[in-house]
Amino acid sequence: MQPTRRAVAVLAVGAVLAGLGVVLQSPVYLYGAVGVGAWVVAEAVAFTRRVETVVSADATQRLAESRTRSGRPVEVSVVLRDDDPIRGVTGIELSPPLAATHVDGTERLDVDKANDGRNASDATGGSDSYRLAGVYEFDVTGRFEFDQPVVDVESQHGLFTERAPVGDPVTCTVEPSTPSDVAVGQGGTRISLGIGEHDAQIGGSGFTPGDLRKYAAGDPQSLIDWKTTARQGEPYVREYEAAGELETLLFVDHRGTTDVGPEGRQALDYLRSIALWVVDYANARDDPLGLYGIGDDGPTARVDPSSGTGQYRQLTTRIHDLTPTGRGSGWGPRLPARPDASTLVGDGAFERVLSTFVDGHRQYVERVTDDPLFDVVRTTLARTGSDPWIVVLTTDANPTELAETVRAASKNAAHVTAFVAPTVLYEPGSLADLDAAYDRYEDFEQFRSRLVGDGVDVFEVAPGERLDAVLASARDTREVGR
Amino acid sequence: MTLNGLVSRPTVAPALALALACVGFALAGPLGLLAALLVAASAALPWPLPFALGQLAAAAIFTDPGTAAPPTVFLAVQSGLWLALVLAYASGTPTASDAGMPERVRETVQTNVVPVAVGGGVAIGLLAVVTVWSAGSLLAKAGVVAIAIAAVLYGVHRYERVTTGLVAE
Numbered sequence: 001m002q003p004t005r006r007a008v009a010v011l012a013v014g015a016v017l018a019g020l021g022v023v024l025q026s027p028v029y030l031y032g033a034v035g036v037g038a039w040v041v042a043e044a045v046a047f048t049r050r051v052e053t054v055v056s057a058d059a060t061q062r063l064a065e066s067r068t069r070s071g072r073p074v075e076v077s078v079v080l081r082d083d084d085p086i087r088g089v090t091g092i093e094l095s096p097p098l099a100a101t102h103v104d105g106t107e108r109l110d111v112d113k114a115n116d117g118r119n120a121s122d123a124t125g126g127s128d129s130y131r132l133a134g135v136y137e138f139d140v141t142g143r144f145e146f147d148q149p150v151v152d153v154e155s156q157h158g159l160f161t162e163r164a165p166v167g168d169p170v171t172c173t174v175e176p177s178t179p180s181d182v183a184v185g186q187g188g189t190r191i192s193l194g195i196g197e198h199d200a201q202i203g204g205s206g207f208t209p210g211d212l213r214k215y216a217a218g219d220p221q222s223l224i225d226w227k228t229t230a231r232q233g234e235p236y237v238r239e240y241e242a243a244g245e246l247e248t249l250l251f252v253d254h255r256g257t258t259d260v261g262p263e264g265r266q267a268l269d270y271l272r273s274i275a276l277w278v279v280d281y282a283n284a285r286d287d288p289l290g291l292y293g294i295g296d297d298g299p300t301a302r303v304d305p306s307s308g309t310g311q312y313r314q315l316t317t318r319i320h321d322l323t324p325t326g327r328g329s330g331w332g333p334r335l336p337a338r339p340d341a342s343t344l345v346g347d348g349a350f351e352r353v354l355s356t357f358v359d360g361h362r363q364y365v366e367r368v369t370d371d372p373l374f375d376v377v378r379t380t381l382a383r384t385g386s387d388p389w390i391v392v393l394t395t396d397a398n399p400t401e402l403a404e405t406v407r408a409a410s411k412n413a414a415h416v417t418a419f420v421a422p423t424v425l426y427e428p429g430s431l432a433d434l435d436a437a438y439d440r441y442e443d444f445e446q447f448r449s450r451l452v453g454d455g456v457d458v459f460e461v462a463p464g465e466r467l468d469a470v471l472a473s474a475r476d477t478r479e480v481g482r
Numbered sequence: 483m484t485l486n487g488l489v490s491r492p493t494v495a496p497a498l499a500l501a502l503a504c505v506g507f508a509l510a511g512p513l514g515l516l517a518a519l520l521v522a523a524s525a526a527l528p529w530p531l532p533f534a535l536g537q538l539a540a541a542a543i544f545t546d547p548g549t550a551a552p553p554t555v556f557l558a559v560q561s562g563l564w565l566a567l568v569l570a571y572a573s574g575t576p577t578a579s580d581a582g583m584p585e586r587v588r589e590t591v592q593t594n595v596v597p598v599a600v601g602g603g604v605a606i607g608l609l610a611v612v613t614v615w616s617a618g619s620l621l622a623k624a625g626v627v628a629i630a631i632a633a634v635l636y637g638v639h640r641y642e643r644v645t646t647g648l649v650a651e
Contacts (some may be wrong), residue, residue, distance in 0.1 A: 001639045013534045018624040026545045027612050032537025034608040035567055037631035039530040042601025050641040055646045164646055
């Protein structure tokens with residue numbers, strides 16, 4: 001029970017009357033002080049009963065889904081309802097955790113005091129029911145608790161207020177939007193996708209030393225130029241500048257063949273992790289990055305190489321929206337598959353020239369539908385003038401096409417890096433027979449090794465636990481054989 | 483007349499009680515007439531200001547040795563002021579000029595029975611102390627009033643915090 005300014009003013013009136021009674025030696029002034037004091041007491045008692053009514057009302061806080069993924073909106077709603085009239089409610093407020101970001105809906109419902117909440121815009125179900133719903137997103141994973149919602153209550157004459165928690169807290173479990181056990185490597189040996197300078201093999205020449213300046217708080221220790229520091233007697237850092245840009249073309253295969261594995265841990269989910277890493281990698285160096293999506297029926301999207309924050313954000317969003325096209329839910333508007341040449345019926349020069357292009361385009365689309373990954377990579381490289389770094393993300397479901405794609409790409413690119421998801425490590429039930437799974441994995445490994453060549457790196461992308469299980473079974477088998 | 487019936491028009495009930503006090507003021511002489519007009523005008527202010535102003539005026543007029551008003555007039559003024567205070571609270575109208583909503587007022591009166599009873603009990607007890615207790619000075623009486631009201635308010639505050647679970651018992 002918190003007194004408002006009005007309560008203080010009313011009590012001050014009573015105090016003035018009491019003071020006058022003492023000063024002027026008249027008990028009649030004290031009558032006034034007693035009356036004012038009794039008024040405040042009555043208000044306090046009434047307010048207590050009012051708060052009790054609100055707290056004892058049926059308050060329900062509910063999450064639309066108790067488990068969500070980072071970046072995915074989740075709605076939390078609160079309903080306050082009671083059979084008896086709920087009076088004095090001036091507002092209801094959600095109590096989200098600090099990690100939650102409010103993205104939509106109502107975080108606080110202000111009740112129209114003049115109508116005692118009867119016409120509150122978000123209130124439903126009559127005068128004694130209030131509903132409030134807010135939508136939140138989490139950027140971090142973990143278990144987060146929405147504390148009890150808080151109801152603001154005011155006394156009848158506005159002398160007291162209170163913020164009373166109602167209902168129960170609810171817990172939301174936030175899981176990562178991408179798998180957390182992505183194993184990238186070669187032949188079961190994992191590598192770290194760390195941040196580093198441009199690999200000389202990949203074409204860029206890395207960073208060149210720039211100007212020296214005094215050390216400022218927050219500068220990384222690795223930037224300190226120790227020789228200059230020793231000479232000057234105070235720390236100096238050397239700034240580095242990117243010597244050149246490395247154009248990167250990212251080809252993401254999201255055909256139906258990537259729709260393998262349990263929900264949330266499909267091959268495409270793991271490939272998506274790699275794609276996001278490539279975006280971060282390019283972003284850290286401000287390298288131009290392009291994205292090409294390959295669906296079952298051909299290219300689904302094309303974002304030509306460019307740099308800048310907006311470009312990287314757009315690519316990140318598109319990669320997040322990626323779904324296997326085999327499920328009939330490709331992303332983004334599909335490119336026009338077949339130009340309409342029906343109107344080009346004349347014999348004029350205009351019609352002849354255009355018909356040539358239209359016919360050529362039709363052949364391209366037909367080829368694309370046969371081997372979409374190969375054709376998209378080939379045609380994209382044909383348009384690209386520089387020697388880009390080609391990154392291909394796919395599965396081993398179409399080994400011939402993948403081999404042709406890598407071979408074609410290596411002819412026109414500075415470097416080709418393919419990240420391939422071995423389907424044996426994703427298929428549900430494939431690990432029931434570990435020996436058979438290992439045999440299939442070995443076949444994949446031989447295929448992967450054959451692809452590696454001059455200017456070509458091929459990495460496997462697999463669920464870490466399942467890969468470990470397959471490799472461990474092979475070790476066990478070998479030890480038993482000895 | 484029942485309490486509910488009396489306050490079925492909330493603007494009317496406290497105003498009628500206040501009018502009784504004003505009549506008492508008017509009977510106290512020319513100065514009382516001026517006080518009556520002042521108190522009548524104060525009906526537009528939020529409660530309990532009209533009551534406080536009425537008591538201020540009553541103290542100024544009836545403690546003046548030049549005013550030879552009979553005790554019944556003083557009683558009429560006090561009765562009117564206290565009745566107006568109770569009715570204004572019970573009917574739940576912040577100002578006497580509010581438009582009436584009979585159904586809501588009836589609900590308010592019913593929910594305000596306990597607060598009015600508690601407040602009335604506190605007031606009666608303190609009035610008894612002020613009028614009957616002759617041994618103490620007015621300063622002591624004022625101190626008793628202040629302490630009593632503060633103690634009751636603190637008690638109500640603790641009760642509210644504990645029963646609503648905001649603090650441990």
